[in-house]
Amino acid sequence: MVTQSLSEIADKVYNLYNGYTSGKEQQMAYNTLMEIPPPLLYRVQHHYNSHYEKFGDFVWRSEDELGPRKANLILHRGEKISHYCRSLLRSTHIQSRTDTMAYVYCRSEEGRPPTSVSQVTGGF
Structure with a gap:
């Protein structure tokens, strides 16, 4: 995966979640969030909520766009951080x-x- 900054990843996920999300875009968001290490995932979630929460927080948007099973897999990874x-x-x-x-x-x-x-x- 090409190294992307925290804000680039959060912006990418927001853009994928914004409006109608096709199956391809959902899979791209899921893959992106599963490929990054848990500490970066946690920072992306925090950045997303800081900048885009008016459109729905990261957890809710992930569940809405990816479904509860995929969202849970992503969010569970972030819970491993102390x-x-x-x-x-x-x-x-x-x-x-x-x-x-x-x-x-x-x-x-x-x-x-x-x-x-x-x-x-x-x-x-």
């Missing part, structure tokens, strides 16, 4: 400091059970 990383990935401060140890830890937290985060908060 509460610490969820708050960190929502932070506007961290978005400009992606080289910190805490950010790198959260980006690599795919599918790992939450651990003590006191050891990775350095670099902030």
